[in-house]
Amino acid sequence: MAKTKVIEIEPVTRVEGHGKVSIHLDDHNNVREARLHIVEFRGFERFIRGRPYWEVPVIVQRLCGICPASHQLAASKAMDVIVGAKKLTPTADKIRRLMNYGQIMQSHVLHFFHLCSPDLLFGFDADPEIRNVFGIIKKMPDLAVQGVMMRKYGQEIIRATSGKKIHGTGSVPGGVNKNLSVEERDSFLKDIGQMKKWALGALSLARNYTLEHMDTVQEFAAFNSSHLSLVREDGALDLYHGNLRAIDAGGNIIFDQVDYKKFNDYIMEEVRSWSYNKFPFIKSRGHIDGWYRVGPLSRMNTVGFIDTPEAQKALEEFKGLTKGKPNHMSLAYHWARMIEVLHCVEKIEELLHDPDLQGTDLLVKGDRAEEGIGVVEAPRGTLFHHYRVNEDDQVTYCNLIVSSTSNNEAMNRAVTKVAHDHISGKPKITEAMLNHVEVAVRAYDPCLSCATHALGQMPLVIEMYDLHGSLLQRKGKGV
Amino acid sequence: MSSPLPKILFIGYGNPGRLDDGLGPALAARIDALSLKGMTVEADYQLGIENAFDVSQHDVVIFADAAVSGKAPFFFQEIHPQSPLSLGSHSVSPGAVLFFAERLFQSRARAYVLGIRGYEFNGYDERLSERAGKNLEEAFQFVKKLVQSGNMDPAAETAELSRKTETLKETIP
Numbered sequence: 193m194a195k196t197k198v199i200e201i202e203p204v205t206r207v208e209g210h211g212k213v214s215i216h217l218d219d220h221n222n223v224r225e226a227r228l229h230i231v232e233f234r235g236f237e238r239f240i241r242g243r244p245y246w247e248v249p250v251i252v253q254r255l256c257g258i259c260p261a262s263h264q265l266a267a268s269k270a271m272d273v274i275v276g277a278k279k280l281t282p283t284a285d286k287i288r289r290l291m292n293y294g295q296i297m298q299s300h301v302l303h304f305f306h307l308c309s310p311d312l313l314f315g316f317d318a319d320p321e322i323r324n325v326f327g328i329i330k331k332m333p334d335l336a337v338q339g340v341m342m343r344k345y346g347q348e349i350i351r352a353t354s355g356k357k358i359h360g361t362g363s364v365p366g367g368v369n370k371n372l373s374v375e376e377r378d379s380f381l382k383d384i385g386q387m388k389k390w391a392l393g394a395l396s397l398a399r400n401y402t403l404e405h406m407d408t409v410q411e412f413a414a415f416n417s418s419h420l421s422l423v424r425e426d427g428a429l430d431l432y433h434g435n436l437r438a439i440d441a442g443g444n445i446i447f448d449q450v451d452y453k454k455f456n457d458y459i460m461e462e463v464r465s466w467s468y469n470k471f472p473f474i475k476s477r478g479h480i481d482g483w484y485r486v487g488p489l490s491r492m493n494t495v496g497f498i499d500t501p502e503a504q505k506a507l508e509e510f511k512g513l514t515k516g517k518p519n520h521m522s523l524a525y526h527w528a529r530m531i532e533v534l535h536c537v538e539k540i541e542e543l544l545h546d547p548d549l550q551g552t553d554l555l556v557k558g559d560r561a562e563e564g565i566g567v568v569e570a571p572r573g574t575l576f577h578h579y580r581v582n583e584d585d586q587v588t589y590c591n592l593i594v595s596s597t598s599n600n601e602a603m604n605r606a607v608t609k610v611a612h613d614h615i616s617g618k619p620k621i622t623e624a625m626l627n628h629v630e631v632a633v634r635a636y637d638p639c640l641s642c643a644t645h646a647l648g649q650m651p652l653v654i655e656m657y658d659l660h661g662s663l664l665q666r667k668g669k670g671v
Numbered sequence: 672m673s674s675p676l677p678k679i680l681f682i683g684y685g686n687p688g689r690l691d692d693g694l695g696p697a698l699a700a701r702i703d704a705l706s707l708k709g710m711t712v713e714a715d716y717q718l719g720i721e722n723a724f725d726v727s728q729h730d731v732v733i734f735a736d737a738a739v740s741g742k743a744p745f746f747f748q749e750i751h752p753q754s755p756l757s758l759g760s761h762s763v764s765p766g767a768v769l770f771f772a773e774r775l776f777q778s779r780a781r782a783y784v785l786g787i788r789g790y791e792f793n794g795y796d797e798r799l800s801e802r803a804g805k806n807l808e809e810a811f812q813f814v815k816k817l818v819q820s821g822n823m824d825p826a827a828e829t830a831e832l833s834r835k836t837e838t839l840k841e842t843i844p
Binding site for chain 1: 719775
């Protein structure tokens with residue numbers, strides 16, 4: 193019987209958020225199994241029980257310091273149902289949309305400019321001394337500055353619409369509690385042209401990388417899957433509101449225009465003993481074949497079109513690459529992400545010219561309900577919030593499916609494929625090989641804090657042990 | 672002719688929903704309420720690379736965070752740009768923020784870390800422990816005095832700070 197040894201890629205966190213990748217090898221370094229484990233459980237859903245419903249859009253921001261705006265919006269949409277707000281005022285709807293565009297823009301640019309660009313611009317095998325953000329600063333300082341300034345722009349949009357950076361209170365059950373002042377609007381308009389120029393530049397970088405490295409991109413962590421996202425009623429990309437659409441690997445519709453309030457009829461979650469992160473799947477396809485991907489790549493695959501001109505042009509080229517069929521290449525997430533940044537910038541500009549943002553009709557209410565479901569497209573994919581509230585206004589049930597949970601199976605498959613393709617059978621395991629595994633996980637931009645419902649960070653430590661548990665090799669990142 | 676007031680940036684960071692981890696934002700709120708001239712106050716869950724630009728727009732920066740260990744009621748020390756091992760999406764150290772500010776925006780800001788000692792971090796609740804609350808008050812008085820003095824050299828405060836630390840050790844079991 194062949195012996196096995198284990199390579200572990202283990203995030204070490206300051207206080208919270210913990211996951212690891214383990215790769216099991218036999219004596220000949222053939223990969224037997226590879227898994228992404230989420231090894232910490234924080235129980236946020238239990239904690240929220242008993243809290244008054246109106247606090248929820250603020251409380252859920254404690255889930256994650258990276259995407260508090262997404263959680264605020266999903267919870268607000270669920271609580272809109274609780275307070276009977278069937279249709280928000282134009283001002284409330286547009287302020288919330290503006291917040292979501294700011295959120296997605298700032299999250300995507302950090303990921304692209306500072307986290308993944310070193311891999312793309314220097315190569316997965318490049319010297320790790322160069323293959324990092326400092327290498328980018330040295331070689332392309334303008335690019336690093338653009339990343340900072342675009343992220344800041346998105347965050348200032350969140351601050352202006354949410355009221356403050358921490359525990360923002362802008363979005364509330366039934367609408368919003370502030371509009372956008374003329375001064376705030378003008379300060380954003382001043383820089384929007386620059387943002388668009390930089391967004392086009394970033395798109396060009398991501399596109400060119402994909403096209404110039406097609407041999408790598410079409411093989412690296414590429415595998416068939418279903419895809420899911422919200423889409424507008426006419427099939428357009430809509431990052432804030434819409435209905436659910438799922439397609440299979442061939443692009444055939446699994447379900448379409450499903451009211452997200454009925455998502456439980458279409459999606460189930462499976463628990464596996466080795467991870468605290470659940471494995472959602474499409475009910476009709478069963479737990480073996482029903483897994484799906486979410487996020488920028490999936491959104492580009494599910495939507496029919498984008499309603500902003502520059503992003504639509506980019507989408508047409510993106511879809512042309514696979515002749516209109518779904519794109520299953522994990523590395524194509526980067527190109528998709530930059531199409532979305534451009535779309536967000538275009539939508540922000542459109543909204544800033546809309547006088548509804550200065551409207552004063554902010555809230556609506558109606559008949560009280562006991563159950564509310566809210567869904568938005570977060571940077572990393574579709575985000576589900578589901579609550580029940582009793583007669584005393586206390587939350588009695590909470591279930592969240594965050595994007596990194598929906599991508600759980602896909603990330604596991606990406607890790608497995610890359611381990612097989614780049615590590616299996618090699619006599620010596622090198623840093624560059626292990627970086628390939630990280631590149632695969634990084635393409636999904638996972639937030640393990642969100643996945644475990646804890647605030648934290650995801651630095652990586654890779655450790656290789658022999659059969660007796662002795663440390664053979666260690667590679668640190670962000671420790 | 673007196674020299675112009677330095678432009679000061681105060682950043683209090685941490686998660687107020689995680690007990691004493693909220694010390695930084697709590698102090699930021701107290702300082703902000705003073706509306707001190709020449710001082711910009713920010714609060715956030717964690718530091719990010721974008722703070723590098725904010726730093727570059729100021730002469731002096733104070734990073735206030737909860738400290739999980741070390742001296743009570745707080746420590747205050749000057750820091751310098753420090754190249755981090757890598758960059759993550761969730762947090763960046765104060766030294767790394769200075770590093771990015773210097774490299775990307777040619778910042779020459781003087782910077783300090785104010786670490787306020789906390790004791791309870793493991794839970795979801797928006798409150799400070801009693802001991803952390805006392806440390807917060809001490810830190811607030813320290814920053815207020817420091818900024819109002821117009822002299823950002825903390826050397827003059829060191830003796831007083833040491834005395835307070837010793838006093839607190841005697842009163843806290």
